[in-house]
Amino acid sequence: MKIPRPSARMPHLIQLRNLKMARSAHAYVRGSTVQFYEWLHSQPGRRLPHGPAIWICGDCHAGNLGPTGDTKGRIDMHIRDLDQTVIGNPAHDLVRLALSLATAARGSDLPGVTTARMLEEMMVGYEQAFKDKPDEVPPRPSQVKAGMRSAVERTWKNLARERIENARPSIPLGKHFWSLSRAEKSALESVCASDEIHQLVTSLKGRPKDAKVQLLDSAYWVKGCSSLGLLRYAALLGVGDKDDQEYCLIDIKEAVGAAAPRAARAKMPRDNGRRVVEGARQLSPGLGERMLATRFLDHGFFIRELLPQDMKLELDELSEIDAMHAAGYLARVVGIAHARQMDRDTRKDWMEVLQENRSKQLDAPSWLWTSVVQLVGSHEQGYLNHCRRYALEH
Known part of the structure; x- marks a missing residue:
């Protein structure tokens, strides 16, 4: 593909986002966060019960949960995407997760009664997390088992095969990675030479604190759906001496104001990058301790090292049993983060x-x-209208 110039990225990113959202109703739900927040601000949304003001995910769909690793090499299921995290109403996370699961069930052609049972299992799993000594862990559905197994088995070479061609110490430009402007290259060089980045990448288990950290390559990263259009960069770093050098991939993502409703008079960091990092430390500590916030090019960013174990959970072609198990299990993950x-x-x-x-x-x-x-009704209508507009434009 022809890679757009840095100054001409936006039309391509918007077109890609529209294409992704047109692929399925579930993809549309994941990408149409604004529609969900508009509903929360509407009369029906304001009728939800008011839970305690705590850090919530803010965009708690199933795709934002998945296996993640921590600095000590442990792996578990956590909330893994926290762009929209705020101090808010935990009921909002429950509704967003329920909408996501219901849409996944419809995409798997499951009957409506299964959706009702999924919501029941979801509440069982969520409430289980609030017991002092959980006596019954919901069974992991096959998608979660497979995802966890894949996460445990993944190495840096797996990550390299997906992101970095032939495990060479360079980032191949193409569909997923685009070229940088001179200003972006210079800014990333400064960021990656900072003490904060050095501390972040040497905090992982087994890495010497005094290891040399070197920027090997960087690129604009075309990733995500609702966030397409925000600044996002990948930086490939070498850690240690050349003879025994480890590679690590750094995800540098622009932090913008959260659209998720926040609790009145909630005290949160004013800087959006710091807000995301603080929310991560509260909701998913193993992930939060691998993140930091910074500013460059007049924008706020949050940064984390991508571990091979960090994976998105895919809920495709669910059976009725797996759908109910997935609902209970994922709700329990959210419940633990809240509780x-x-x-x-x-x-x-x-x-x-x-x-x-x-x-x-x-x-x-x-x-x-x-x-x-x-919400299923309004998003179905929104999805069909989106597809119609996309078809007319193409």
């Missing part, structure tokens, strides 16, 4: 709120079911 921020009394009060408004027909809050029904 660790609450004391015992706050947990108890929040659990009591979640037990309200349940019917004999559905063992989940009625507001959750009503919200999902409304």
Whole structure:
């Protein structure tokens, strides 16, 4: 493909984002965050119960959860994308996850009754996380088992095959990586020579604190869906002497203001990069300790080293059993992230709120079911209109 000049990236990125969102209703839900936030600000969205003001993901769809590694080499399922993290209402994360799971179920052609059962399992999994000593871990669905197994087995060479051609110490320009302007190259050289980056990449288990860190290559990174159009860079670093050099890939992503509703009078870092890092440390500490915030080119950024174990969870072609297991398991991951921020009394009060408004027909809050029904309908309409516009333009 012909790589666009740095000054001409935006039209290509917008076209790519529109293409990705046209591929499936589930992809549209993942990419149309603004539509979800507009609903939260609407009358139905404002009727949701008000949970305790804690750090939430803010964009808690299933694709933003997945296996992640920490600095000590351990792997577990966590919230892995925190661009929209704010101190807000935990009910918003529950509704966003429920919408994502319901859309995945529809994409797998599962009946509506399965969606209802998924919401029940989701609440069981979420509430399980709030018990002092969880006595029953929800079974990992096959997609999660496969993802965890792949994550455990992945090495830097796996990451290199996907991102860096032939494991050479350079980043190949093409579909995923585009060329940089002179100003971008110079700025990235300065950032990667900083003490903060040195400390970040040498904090990983087994790396000497005094290891030499060298920038080998860098590029503009074409990645994501709703975030396409923001500045994002990949930097390939060499750690250690040439004879025994390790490589690491650094993800440098622009941090912009969160569209997710925040709690009134919530005290958060004003700098968006610092907000993302602080939210990560609260919700996914193993990931948060591998991140830092910085500013260059008059923009705020957050930076993390990509580990081979960091993977996106794909929920495609779900069976009915796997759909219910996935709902319970992923909700428990979110519940753990929420619960660790609450004391015992706050947990108890929040659990009591979640037990309200349940019917004999559905063992989940009625507001959750009503919200999902409304959102699935509006997103289906939005998706079809998006596809129509895309077809007319192409």
